[in-house]
Amino acid sequence: MKKIRQPIIAVLGHVDHGKTTMLDRIRKTNVASKEAGGITQHIGATEVPIEVVKEIAGPLLSLWKGEIKLPGLLFIDTPGHEAFTSLRARGGSLADLAILIIDVNEGFQPQTIESIEILKKYKTPFIVAANKIDRIKGWKINENEPFLVNFKKQDQRAQQELETKLWEVIGKFYEMGFQANRFDRVQDFTKELAIVPISAKYGIGIAELLVLIAGLAQRYLEQKLKIEVEGPAKGTILEVREEIGLGTTIDVIVYDGTLRKDDTIVVGGKDEAIVTKIRALLKPKPLDEIRDPRFRFDQVDEVAAAAGIKIAAPGLDGALAGSPVIAARSEEDVEKAKQEILSQIERIKIESGEI
Numbered sequence: 001m002k003k004i005r006q007p008i009i010a011v012l013g014h015v016d017h018g019k020t021t022m023l024d025r026i027r028k029t030n031v032a033s034k035e036a037g038g039i040t041q042h043i044g045a046t047e048v049p050i051e052v053v054k055e056i057a058g059p060l061l062s063l064w065k066g067e068i069k070l071p072g073l074l075f076i077d078t079p080g081h082e083a084f085t086s087l088r089a090r091g092g093s094l095a096d097l098a099i100l101i102i103d104v105n106e107g108f109q110p111q112t113i114e115s116i117e118i119l120k121k122y123k124t125p126f127i128v129a130a131n132k133i134d135r136i137k138g139w140k141i142n143e144n145e146p147f148l149v150n151f152k153k154q155d156q157r158a159q160q161e162l163e164t165k166l167w168e169v170i171g172k173f174y175e176m177g178f179q180a181n182r183f184d185r186v187q188d189f190t191k192e193l194a195i196v197p198i199s200a201k202y203g204i205g206i207a208e209l210l211v212l213i214a215g216l217a218q219r220y221l222e223q224k225l226k227i228e229v230e231g232p233a234k235g236t237i238l239e240v241r242e243e244i245g246l247g248t249t250i251d252v253i254v255y256d257g258t259l260r261k262d263d264t265i266v267v268g269g270k271d272e273a274i275v276t277k278i279r280a281l282l283k284p285k286p287l288d289e290i291r292d293p294r295f296r297f298d299q300v301d302e303v304a305a306a307a308g309i310k311i312a313a314p315g316l317d318g319a320l321a322g323s324p325v326i327a328a329r330s331e332e333d334v335e336k337a338k339q340e341i342l343s344q345i346e347r348i349k350i351e352s353g354e355i
């Protein structure tokens with residue numbers, strides 16, 4: 001059975017421009033309605049179900065014609081371009097999409113340019129969050145308001161100042177070969193980069209940001225996001241971690257198929273492919289249910305892409321962050337997965353100039 005999975009989203013940008021604050025804001029974007037359900041905390045990632053996007057977006061959904069079929073959005077919790085480039089999948093980045101965040105008052109900085117170059121190289125679609133609009137002189141702050149609602153309430157001088165700052169950013173993008181525009185003035189999202197003015201600190205514009213990223217994913221990545229949900233899982237290691245009582249575990253983002261607790265997995269190490277059997281699949285307990293820090297996880301029987309999960313298994317000491325994890329359900333699959341992982345290790349060594 002095929003289904004469309006959640007796009008995996010990375011956040012990039014210059015230091016102090018607000019990556020962490022924005023991710024925190026998204027994590028807190030819960031809506032009052034019980035029906036909508038809430039944000040789900042995964043291992044190393046945060047999921048915003050599509051119902052939440054729809055609920056907070058309200059009339060903004062008309063920005064996107066047609067029905068949104070995505071189940072949600074999965075944000076990688078580790079921001080920055082180091083994570084973006086080291087987490088690989090299918091020869092590219094694990095992230096399907098990115099949000100590039102720029103402090104609109106500071107404009108382009110060295111890591112902004114670096115991030116754009118990386119996104120270009122990986123051909124990753126992205127949108128731009130022009131952050132810290134609340135710091136514009138005289139800006140009226142209304143927490144969690146959509147940008148377009150908030151913007152209308154500003155006096156002309158503040159509006160004009162934002163426009164000037166945005167034009168500077170648009171000019172810089174032009175120099176780097178991109179046509180960019182404020183999102184509500186974009187005619188064709190395939191040709192123009194959309195800029196969403198936000199205040200990560202006060203939640204302004206987060207609604208538009210989520211709607212746009214969902215729309216963009218569905219429009220341009222639908223084929224890539226269509227997966228055979230019952231197939232053996234593929235994933236990427238976020239982190240190798242020692243856990244009390246569990247030994248060495250790996251935190252993994254699964255981007256394809258379903259991982260089952262009785263699967264054999266083949267895992268990338270520094271120079272080898274490790275073959276092991278899963279001992280447990282673990283997800284974080286809701287924060288309010290953790291009474292004893294030794295029992296922070298719940299066991300699950302299986303997990304379907306896209307998801308972040310902790311895997312406990314013997315022999316994971318040599319596992320390497322950024323490497324692939326492939327589930328195998330037959331001897332033949334194990335061999336194939338080993339070959340795939342070994343050739344990837346080789347490729348990375350060549351690219352990094354090691355051999």
Ligand code: GDP
Nearest residue numbers: 014015016017018019020021131132199200201
């Ligand atoms: P990162 O290095 O990109 O992850 O940046 P942080 O999220 O750590 O933010 C750096 C600083 O900018 C912190 O002191 C934040 O509180 C502040 N900051 C982030 N977003 C905003 C914003 O929208 N408005 C204001 N006024 N400050 C912000």
